[in-house]
Amino acid sequence: MRELSYDVVAIGGGPAGMAAALAAREAGAERVLIIERDRELGGILQQCIHNGFGLRRFEEELTGPGYAHRYIEMVRNSDIDVWLDTTVLAAEPGGVITSVSPQAGLQVVRATSVVYAMGCRERTRGAIRTPGSRPAGVFTAGAAQRMVNMEGYLPGKEVVIVGSGDIGLIMARRMTFEGAKVKAVFEIMPYSNGLTRNIVQCLEDFGIPLYLGHSVTAIHGKDRVTGITVSQVNEKLEIVPDTAFDVACDCVLLSVGLIPENELGRAAGLMLDPITGGALVDQFRQTSLPGFFAAGNVLHVHDLVDWVSEEAAIAGRSAARHARGELPEGGAARQVAAGEGIRTVVPQRLSPLEPGKMSVRFYFRAARPMGASLLQLYADGELAFERKLRIVKPSEMIVADIPVRKIGAATKLEFRLAPAPGKAETEEEIGEEA
Template identity: 55%
Template sequence: MKAYDYDIVVIGGGPAGLAAAVAARDAGAGDILILERDREPGGILNQCIHNGFGLHTFREELTGPEYAARFIAMVRERHITCLTETMVTDIDRDKTVTAVNRTQGVFRIRACAVVLAMGCRERARGALHIPGYRPAGIFSAGTAQRLVNMEGYLPGREVVILGSGDIGLIMARRMTLEGAKVKVVAELLPYSGGLKRNIVQCLDDFGIPLKLSHTVVAIRGRERVEGVTLAQVDAAGKPVPGTEEDYACDTLLLSVGLIPENELTRGMGVEMDAVTAGPAVNESLETNLPGVFACGNVLHVHDLVDYVSEEAACAGRNAAIFAEKRRIGEIADSGPQGVASGCEPETVLVPGPGVRYTVPQRIRTERMGERLTVRFRAGAVYRDAYIGVYCNEERVIHRRKPVIAPGEMETIILEKRLLTAYSNLQQITITIEEA
């Protein structure tokens, strides 16, 4: 009997899961299974009917469903099985995946390698302690998007949006095109968390005001939203008395942050990064559990799907390599005792001043490719600043950027020959340095 049922089980059939599966197959993996909880693969792309996807991957501007369709077609061409409406309820440390659906009931699958690609969810109102009533008409921007674009309903007619993340901005435009009146987009921070192009194309082009350093301090209406009150906030995020402004509206959309959905990951006991709220990974995008990889928004929240696909392909390739090594016996077939990350010399990536986090969090220089993409986010908006990379104490990269903002993920390429030049490379620090 085979020790496992599939070489690779991919948890989630959104952009990350699909790209990981395709890359794993192309890297030679045999049996690959994708488990998707929704009715069809494609994940959140299916409700993103606006264009702007695929500029990096396909060199054309696609809509979300078109972008997803490209990857779904690649999955089909490769005869990779994708089970939809299938919910994974548990993953053991030995990579036994428990799932449930209506045709097979509860079933267990033993995987040689697992790719975590569950995506993220939107932060709910409760986490922000927004006071007021709890009527109908308060939606996350993502739910509103699904209702309009996939289900064909209008969440409301007079809209206030809290949060200027990309989904909030996109929905400001979408609701306007649907005939609703979007009165204002409020943002708690002094800067938008969304892409610049979305502010221009979704707000400015439609004359929708963006109020920075503002938040919702009251929600009125007992059955359906009747209005909200906005107030300016001080540097600490506290509302400034006397700045309250009432807006009549029947709908409040919240776009106040995305949270990687790592309940399964935590259940496995995977080491987490407190800042990304995703697993901590090495250069192969492998967690501290050997053979468990992560990519996409479950690893850290992205702003461009193209980067998700690229990152997921890396995870998929490495999962394929892991499965192959185990097949030929190079990795012991003994569950989590395989080649534990930590047994080999590791270089720690440290987010220095100005940098909130890095992915990956550690590098085994022996195992990295010639070039390794490191993704990170800044903690504030910087103009004419430098990205600095330090090997131990020595600065090895000093790159100027006109604008660095928390809303746009930054990348830096580390070359293997640069790192292997150090005989004892303890840590690599990435910083943002003002001119």
């Protein structure tokens, strides 16, 4: 067993891991390592061959592989070490990382700082408890995406998509491009979980119907799937009697949500947010385990990779500062809560703010769709800050920089979303990260 030491180790070589490693190196970490289990960097971006990535980060519209390419080039042009085809078996408190690969066998790395960047996984049929038989032909949309875009095989010819998450919408278009017939998308909620642009350019462009408020009540077929039964649901998500109908298909793709892939963190004993499924972090993206940071979809599921890169850079810089002993001590004492109208907020706690810091950036998910709204900060129960939002959708992350002076010395921060009295003037403006 080889034993090595690094200042910062990123676990995962997708967009989060690469951005964290690059930012850590830039912020002065001397020895930086990325451990990636696939045989190349880029993570899930490599199978997302559609465009729409990087508008914010690179001010240009890139494909997933194109976005990954930019970061891979930056990593290649740096002196960051990269271990491919290597799986981390454990990352224990104290920064002891055990990994395994076919070439190097078992290796132990001592890392002063660790950045979790393992991404997320897809919710499965079992998790949504869809009754029926268990034939071949029921895939998660992401698994199907890999087969179609990277391996060159089709998961079926007559497709039904369950759930309106972005991967499902993208796969509707992709399967159509590959000559398959996409019969419909069924979403149990009364609103879509995907980006509006994807509903337009992936469904409406090809006349694929989206059924909102519909639930799949059975999957049929003994060997290969032959069809599904669908029913309408009411506002309590209960089946409406006598609304059932059957749709014949040979393939069901599930796009019913993503879950942070946090098993390493769980095993190391870090505290998790029950709603995001990711770690509880402070503004440095430090978890409850000192020296362990988290960023990207392992922390909370993002809709845009641009935000992943940005968040990972925060984690990477913090990891470098921790490695040099420069990250302020003092503990994440102040709680940040998701109040009325808000489902998740990250960071969930604040450590002492650094002198000279003008604002703190928070990432939110709304609990339900709302029109024009007010994002409000209650500091120790008092309304301290509010900002107008033109429109609020659970599928689109809200990002806001909150001025430090509004946060003040409050020990309990709570964010809420309230309906705006009038129509908001401007789109959410993003300030500079101080």
